Amino acid sequence: MTAIDQNAAEFIAEAQEIIETFSRTLLELEAQARGSGPEPDLINAAFRAIHSLKGLAGLFGAAAIGGLAHSLENTLDSLRLGKLDLSRPVLDVLFEAIEVFGRLLAPQGEEGGGEVDTEPVLLRLRQLGEREAESAGPQDSLEWVGENILSVLTEYEEHRLRENIKAGRNLFRVHAKFDIMQIDVGLEQLKEKMKGYGEVITYLPSADGSSDDAIELDILLGSKGSLGEINAALANPDVTVHRLTPAGEAPSAPAPAAGRPAAPPAAPKPAPPVMSEGTSRRPEQQPRTAGSTPSRTVVISTEEPDAASAVSSEASLRSLSQTVRVDLRRLDVLMNLVGELGLVQANLGGVLDGLRQLDHSADVSRELQVQIRDMHRKLALLQQGILDVRMVPIGQVFDKLARVVRKLSRDLDKEIRLIISGAETVLDKLIVEELSDPLMHMIRNCIDHGIEPAPERVALGKLPGGRIELRAFQKGNRVVIEVEDDGRGMDWTRIRDVAVRRNLISGDDAASLTPGEAVNLIFQPGFSTRDAATELSGRGVGMDIVKTNIARLSGMIDVTTDLGRGTTFSITLPVTLAIIQALVIQSAGHTFCIPLNSVLESIMVETREIGTIEGHEVITLRGRTLPLLQLSRLFGLKPLNKNYRDPNRLYVVVVGLAQHRVGLVVDELLGQQDVVIKPLGSAVRNVPGIAGATELGANRTVLLLDVGRLVDEGVRQSDAAFTIGGGHVR
Amino acid sequence: MSGEREDLWQALLRSGEAVVTDEDYEHGYKREVRQDLQQYVTFRVSGEVYGLAIHEIEEISKVFQTTHVPRTADFLLGIGNVRGRIMPVIDLSRRLRLRPVERGRAARVLIVHYNEEPYGLVVDEVMDVIRIPPEAMEDKPGGLTGARAEYIRALGRNDGELVIILQLPALLDAKDFVKLAATEEGRP
The missing domain is CATH 3.30.70.1150 (ACT-like. Chain A, domain 2)
Known part of the structure; x- marks a missing residue:
């Protein structure tokens, strides 16, 4: 990265951070404007944010951003001086300005990058200024x-x-x-x-x-x-x-x-x-960064020393004294180093064992053992520390979604109440970034397809305004994010018929679908129930992208729907991708790791339980048909001759990604382990079914399976037989 | 003996250990060597003598353990791990479609750099570091055709002995590594 790139990245990251703060403040102000009236402290906070942005833009010579910030600053100044009321039209223009900032900051060449016309929003800001001149009245003597x-x-x-x-x-x-x-x-x-x-x-x-x-x-x-x-x-x-x-x-x-x-x-x-009082009340919000910053940056913050210094740091342009911006890639390097230190430590353990063989070194080996144990503890802390640094609250994305909800509810003239909980739940920065697109699609679907127009809702005895709930919470070592609406729900028979009409499944298959399977068809590429694409959704790409993105994050997505009552999407994600827990297995003498977050369970199956459907092996697990994949056959590995275990029993690792589930037949389960994932070079990167490599002590390199890919293959293999999976569209 | 010998390399080679170590890099040793682009490391693969420009080689290591990667071409022995770096390791004799010979104790892995990624090339024996004057280099003869030709950059003469200078980008072309239709393999 050249110095100029570096500067630009810094500028973009910082500007986005300021705009996020501004946007959050505006949303809060909007809520207050509807209620008790806006707090002067908050208007001040908004004013300060834009003022900082103006200064920043001036420093980096970003004229368009500076100009817009300057106009905004005037408007906000009028607001805080009471010359202008915080009315709906004013808020609309302010939110519009946020969108324009977003486009101005988008990288060149990407959608929304390049030439951005700021004139329309500037014009509207000026019009606000004119209105203000009219409203200024005579003042009492003081x-x-x-x-x-x-x-x-x-x-x-x-x-x-x-x-x-x-x-x-x-x-x-x-x-x-x-x-x-x-x-x-x-x-x-x-x-x-x-x-x-x-x-x-x-x-x-x-x-x-x-x-x-x-x-x-x-x-x-x-x-x-x-x-x-x-x-x-x-x-x-x-x-x-x-x-x-x-x-x-x-x-x-x-x-x-x-x-x-x-x-x-x-x-x-x-x-x-x-x-500066406004900020001292909300110091916890300060460490947050902009949502999906193109510059992949994490903001690290130590504890706020006290409210007073937090105030001064936000108000000045030098700013954020307790915060360091770090490129995520540098953290990856640190993470790798820690992983390697772990291996060194394991090797030291080996040396220790060797020493013990010599009887005259008892003292030395005891001392070494103590030191190794100490090192182990410190390493674990170091690893945890680096992981913590990568963690950011999911609230960053939720804030952005709140803006989307606001815009869509205006555009579609549907009143929506967005209820957010668990915004403080932390996730790996990379995951949080990747989440914003899928969640955006889901929210759009909720508003466009889910929530009925107000008259229809009233006729059904619902409140005229729709309700969307965004929840995040930790569940074990995973994070669950739920999007729930109280709209019309999904009619599975209709989904089934649309899927047949769009040739996603054959009529015969459709006849045997269960309601749950039918609902899952919405994740198929090309599925859409709308005939004409609306501006918001209906192009039939939404849920497909959602599924792919979530699967790429080793996550799963489930949907439950209640016709007439609403729909809930539930996304389960690992907390981080940098270090993952893996199940170590063996197949035909080769060792592999399976990411534990895609393993649902491991079971032992008797060979007589295995049936076949059109030549493909399946078992029935708790009433559901589960296709089996022989890992050794899939990878063309020669089975070992000596069969030391019971030939009538098989280990099956049930893996699931998104809505598909497949049983992988393996020879041995060797246990669980935390592993640091290393990318494969470009030569081997594209091997289907292999996601990466990792080290398992003693310099042994082990491959990590790409479960998503294997499940796809399994589904493809057995599509004709029974599944509603991805087979037919491929 | 027109090939000028490099004492340091010789000494290191004789010791049988890694020829270039991290310490060497730090002391600028490598840069010194790199500046002369006409030095080649020669090695033997299935009885023939090959060469690679010295700046393409980062390290020479003893043969290390590799992990087999399914669904890849047969010349890929697997991936190996050298001080925390994962790299594909290639059996050069299979890559060049030569008749494989039993690898003995002299076998080494040349760790090369291509597109900023490390690769390991297994050779039967590392021989020498030679300097070939440009006038002693010849283009590959037009008559030399067939699949192997694409891997050859030029022919050099050293003491009247032919050295085949290899073309690294062709050897490491990513599209050759993944076995096509891998999913259909191994079905009963």
Whole structure:
């Protein structure tokens, strides 16, 4: 990677991160706009995000992004100054801007890359500005607050002051004295206390009484509470509270210094702390990164030291002081090294055994054993540590989906409530990235096909607005993601008939389909129930892509549907792909690994249980027909002559990927092991059925089976016989 | 003896150990050798003498264990693992469709680099490092046709002895590795 590429990648990653933050803030604001009204802190957070983006774009010479950010910044400034209401049309334009940013940041040459016309959105932003000019009305006089205070308020502070008065809040001037060494801690504590009672409008440095070792501040607080309540809440000998009333200036108030120049040099700058409160309440959101960043980057964050420093780090462009961006490939290198260290350790164990043979070295070998055990523990921790670094919350994708839901529900005029749970569930960064497309397709299907139009819903006795639930949770060493809607569900007879009409299955096959098998036909390439492709879905590629993508992540997808009640898709995924648990097996004297996350069970089968359907071996497992694949035959391996085990019994490893299940017949089950996957070189990469290689101690290289491919082959082999699987379309 | 001998290589070869080690790389040893593109490592495969440009060879190792990969061509012995790096290991005599001879203790694996990936080539014996002046090189004779011709880059003369210089990209062409219709093989 050249330096320029590196810079561009950094820029894109950081810009996307900012836009994600902005988008999340907007979604939150939208929810608040419908409810209690937008919080000023959140509008500030949005403003700050775009401001940072503008600075960043300027730094990297990204003119189009900078220009759009500049216009947005103006609009957001009007919002926070109350010149513009956060209405639906305004939100629409803001969301549109996010989409345009996305296109601007897309890599050249890809879809959506290249020339992006920002003019339409800029025009709409300008129109918002014009509307704002009309809405500006006459303002009440604020003289009673005191000229010396008013004269130092910024436009924003003045706006907040008016808002507080409009809301009928009392105005207090809180005079506080801090030890110069502890002002940061003291001020933070005071701020925290006051926040419970109202809004801090501004901080004014106070000149009188300042001694060398103390700093005094006047804080303007808007609160619904009474003087007594505030006094009690802030109980502190160094704090005095005065109430300001329109009747006249508070008589007892010592007049603050006429202007800021009189402030003691160590006093904090008044404006920034107020602006930064929004973030201090949500520090947990900061480590998140943009969803599918093209630059494959993980953001690593240590614990937030405290709210105060989190605030300052987000507000500045230098930013993210606790965070390091690391290319995922570098982590892969580390991961590999750790895996190799594990092997070194295993070899040391061998040396130890050798040493034990010599009786005179008992002390040495005991010491060596202790050291090896210690190393083993540390290695395990190191491995876990590196794995943790790769983990990011699935919420990144959910945030993006929330935006999709919003857009689609507007486009299709269907009201949708999206309920998200488990956004904090962590998954490998690579998996999270790969998930966004499949989930997007599924959500589209839910809204387009699943959720009925409002009148139809009402007629069915449902709520007019549709409900989509996105859930993520950990289940053992896998993560389950569910997408549930309360729409019309799927009619299996209709799916079956469509599949016949589209020649995905023959009429004879269709007659013997069970409802469950029929529903699974939606995962077939080319399946679509709509005759004309809508803009959203209906091109018959959706669920096929979903299945392929999920299978590529060693995941499985299941669907359950209840006609008239709704549909639930359930995706089961491994937590990471870097280190996987594998089942080690043997076939015809060769050792192979099978990813454990695609192994459903291992069973022993008596040869007499094996039947054949049109020459293909099958067994019946709990009422389901399971096609058998002889691994040695599949791979053309010569079976060993000596048969040391019972010829009437076979080991069968039941593997399943997506909705297919196949039994692999193997000779031996050797056990489970954590393995680090290594890619095969380009010469061997395309061998069907082999996914990679790994090491199993003593420098032994073992192949990892590509279960998806083998299952496909198994299904193809036996398609004519019985299956509803992929055979007919190939 | 027109071929100029390289003392260091000789010494290393005589010791029978890996000729180039990681340490050598670090001390810039390899770069020094690489600068002269007219040096060739010669080796014997099924009785014939072949050569590869020295910069194409990264390391010479003793024969190591390989893991058989199903559904691949017969010249692929399998994949091997050298210090954590996985590489395909090729039986050069089968690749060149020569009559295989029993490999003895002198057999070595030439670890070569192609398209930034390592490959192992098993040869019967590593012989020498020679320097062939450009005028002693000849194009492969037009009369030499057949399947093997594509693997030959040129012919060199060293002490009047013929050295066949191999064409690495042709030898390592990825499309030859996977056995076609592998799924149908092995069916009873």
